[in-house]
Amino acid sequence: MAEAGFTLASFEPLVGSRFTLRPDDTLELPAQLIEARAGRYGTEGGVQPFSLTFEAPAEPALPQRIYRLEHPQLDAIDLFLVPVARSAAGLHYEAVFG
Known part of the structure; x- marks a missing residue:
């Protein structure tokens, strides 16, 4: 799925499911998609903003990137x-699209 194809509808059925988060080539962490939420400000240019929230282990704490x-x-x-x-x-x- 290309980033241009990301939509809220494509992630809503995956809420509650497990993703594998790869901080680097040697480490993988479980990450559960706990929320897929529509943006507050509606569509702009026909694109519906939305955000995804994942829950991952407390350690290691990962910086934004x-x-x-x-x-x-x-x-x-x-x-x-x-x-x-x-x-x-x-x-x-959190990952934000919009």
């Missing part, structure tokens, strides 16, 4: 993830 994510139903994707919250289960990372 582009990470490779893999899912059995998608091609490998590179997303800019930003740490946004900490929960009892781990860290939350």
